Amino acid sequence: MKKLILTVAILASGISTFALSNTILPSETISVVMNEEFKEIAVDKLPAAVTSAVEKDFASSTITKAYMNSKEQYKLELDVEGTATTVYADKEGNWLEESAVTGAKKEME
Template sequence: MKKLILTVAIVASGVSTFALSNPILNDQAAVTVVMNDEFQEVAVDQLPEAVTTAVEKDFAGATITKAFVNSSEQYQLILSIEGSNGTVYADKDGNWIKESDISNNTAQ
């Protein structure tokens, strides 16, 4: 009788192990971080005139606090407007570009 009870207990614990649910991983919740390490700081007074003119025209009252350039001559500008900071991107001709459109190619 003891062997029967012991056998039933072992079988029951083995079956319950298979009944446990596995957590489902949601791969859509993954976070992608894009780092543009290729930008190098450049002096604000060395920016192309087209870039500074675009800032003056489209962000009246803004001050360029920092500027960075990559090998494709795309600029990352840190602007200060009424105490708030923001980041914008422009090409060498003063055209605004999205962060997702930043080229990581080397200049040719």
């Protein structure tokens, strides 16, 4: 009789574990978007034409980060009076539209 009760108890506990559902949902989704076209470079490695274009057109700004792609197009992150701005230039210091830059992707917020 003890074996019968013990067997029923073991079977009941085994069946009940399958009846439980996992209702834990992730509370937050994190998306990481990497743009492999641009590689970060040191700001002092920028061509003189690019730095002079920044000094001329964005006099009150500082270059915080610089990136370069295989076509020698530059993505510059500027700090303009406390506001972060991203601009694109070619190696001659000409400003480029984001849509004309190879590898530039618009981020969705």
